[in-house]
Amino acid sequence: MTKLKLILSISLIIGVAIPTLHVYAASSTTGTAIIFDSLSKSDAIVYSIENAVTPDSGKELVGWLVSDDAKTNKSTGAMTISDTGAIAHTFDQSSTGYNGDNLLDSFASIVITQETIGSNPTAPSSNIVHSYSVPSGSISHIRKLTTDFTSITSELNIAITEASKASSSSSLAAGNQVLEKVVNAIEGPNGSNYGDLDKNGTTESVGDGTGLLVHLAAATSANAISGAGGNATVDTHGKLVDTNTANANSLLVQARDEAIALSSETNSTIFNLNVARIAVLLQNARDGIDADASGTIESTTGEGAVRQAYVETQKMATFNITGDATPVTPVVGTPSVGDSLVPVSIKLVLVFAALLLVMGTGSLLARKLI
Numbered sequence: 001m002t003k004l005k006l007i008l009s010i011s012l013i014i015g016v017a018i019p020t021l022h023v024y025a026a027s028s029t030t031g032t033a034i035i036f037d038s039l040s041k042s043d044a045i046v047y048s049i050e051n052a053v054t055p056d057s058g059k060e061l062v063g064w065l066v067s068d069d070a071k072t073n074k075s076t077g078a079m080t081i082s083d084t085g086a087i088a089h090t091f092d093q094s095s096t097g098y099n100g101d102n103l104l105d106s107f108a109s110i111v112i113t114q115e116t117i118g119s120n121p122t123a124p125s126s127n128i129v130h131s132y133s134v135p136s137g138s139i140s141h142i143r144k145l146t147t148d149f150t151s152i153t154s155e156l157n158i159a160i161t162e163a164s165k166a167s168s169s170s171s172l173a174a175g176n177q178v179l180e181k182v183v184n185a186i187e188g189p190n191g192s193n194y195g196d197l198d199k200n201g202t203t204e205s206v207g208d209g210t211g212l213l214v215h216l217a218a219a220t221s222a223n224a225i226s227g228a229g230g231n232a233t234v235d236t237h238g239k240l241v242d243t244n245t246a247n248a249n250s251l252l253v254q255a256r257d258e259a260i261a262l263s264s265e266t267n268s269t270i271f272n273l274n275v276a277r278i279a280v281l282l283q284n285a286r287d288g289i290d291a292d293a294s295g296t297i298e299s300t301t302g303e304g305a306v307r308q309a310y311v312e313t314q315k316m317a318t319f320n321i322t323g324d325a326t327p328v329t330p331v332v333g334t335p336s337v338g339d340s341l342v343p344v345s346i347k348l349v350l351v352f353a354a355l356l357l358v359m360g361t362g363s364l365l366a367r368k369l370i
Contacts, residue, residue: 029053029130031087031321033063035104035314041150042104042314044092045076049321052079052087053129059114063089064124065107068139073123074107078115096120105143109133110319132319137227138234142316145241148219149310155207155215156286156306159185162206163255163279172268173198175275179259181206182278186256188214193256197263212285216249219309224316237315240299244309247302248285255281 031049038044047063055061063076076091092098114127134142163182169175180197181204187194188211196203221238228234259278265271288297288305299308 029321029323033110033132033319033321035317036311037314038092040100040102042102042146043098043100044090045103046091047076047079047087047089047321049079049087051085052081053323054081054085055114055129058117059127060117061087061129062113062115062121062124063091064111064113065103066109066111066133067106068108068136070109072106074103075121075124078117079112104146104314104317108136108139108317110321112321130321130323132321134317134319135228135231135234137229138224138231139317141221141224141227142234142313145219145221145224145313145316146310148215149306149313151208152212152215152219152306153286153310155185155210155212156282158207159212160279160282160286163259163275163282166275166278167272172266172271173200175271176263177204179263179275179278180204182282183256183259183263184211186212186252188212190214193260197260212252213249216245216252216306219245221313221316233318233320234316237312237318240304240312241309241316243301244288244299244304244306244312247288248305248309251281251285251305255285 029049029051031047031052033045033047035042035045045063045065052061060078061081062078065074065076066072075097077089077095077097079087079089081087093100110130110132111124111128112130113124114129115121115125159182162178162185166175166178166182169178176198177200183197184194184203184205185207189205189209191211191213194203194205194211219241221241225235225238228238255278258274258281262271262274262278265274284305286306288303288308290297291302297303297305297308299312304312
């Protein structure tokens with residue numbers, strides 16, 4: 001046998017004996033888990049993950065919410081991983097364990113663990129894949145902000161209901177009485193425009209008596225941001241909170257000023273044509289405006305308002321999911337039963353045998369050359 005044929009034969013034997021090695025580059029797991037409103041306030045959470053960690057054989061990934069003192073855990077259920085390594089998992093009213101509780105008020109951390117498939121554990125295992133906590137210096141301020149925006153929304157609803165009465169008022173006097181209540185609800189008792197707008201000798205208002213502008217001025221993300229220790233998520237969404245409240249403030253000021261100007265109108269036809277705009281401005285201060293007609297009201301100058309500020313506040317408490325996940329190399333034809341070390345042992349034996357073959361052949365060639 002010629003040396004060329006011998007070498008080719010050895011290469012063929014080695015190629016058959018040693019399985020092909022598949023090398024997969026490590027990919028970084030990225031994602032978020034965000035609490036949102038489903039049937040009630042902050043009662044649901046949605047996970048969006050890319051390049052998820054592949055669980056061990058017989059295991060599945062389960063998400064958990066953890067209380068501030070780490071003594072209470074709430075399972076948000078086992079998560080399904082797509083063929084592309086993505087997770088899109090929602091815990092809401094359709095999920096086992098849902099009770100409508102405010103998750104943001106009760107929990108400040110999240111962990112994702114590997115659990116035995118179908119075991120439905122009541123507590124997370126120590127096999128933690130990911131974990132994240134909202135900055136401790138921010139969480140109380142974030143919770144307070146969600147409560148503040150809920151209250152502001154309620155106050156806006158009262159003012160909108162009152163303003164809507166003006167267009168159906170039986171007289172200018174009755175319409176101006178409505179405008180007075182709306183202006184005072186916006187301004188608050190300490191505001192310079194608060195008072196007896198319709199000059200009937202009685203100062204009237206609606207709402208809690210504080211003033212919408214006062215409530216908005218207090219609903220700032222400053223404390224949450226300062227307590228976050230530079231956390232980018234809190235900082236980013238906190239600034240969007242303030243953008244939205246600034247928009248709402250401008251709309252409330254506009255509603256107040258237009259109401260004051262309209263209160264001096266003596267022509268009932270002109271009054272009725274313009275008074276409906278006051279309610280619209282209040283609605284915009286609550287719901288925002290799709291100024292660019294994109295189909296979405298965004299947290300940008302001139303668009304977002306109180307509703308968007310509330311959502312951005314929830315997003316300040318986003319649970320960030322990051323880490324390195326190395327995909328498992330698929331083994332074609334390897335039995336799924338028996339000791340997992342057997343396939344590895346066989347491969348090692350084959351490699352060793354191939355090396356011996358190479359060494360023996362090399363020795364044989366050396367003798368022929370002598």
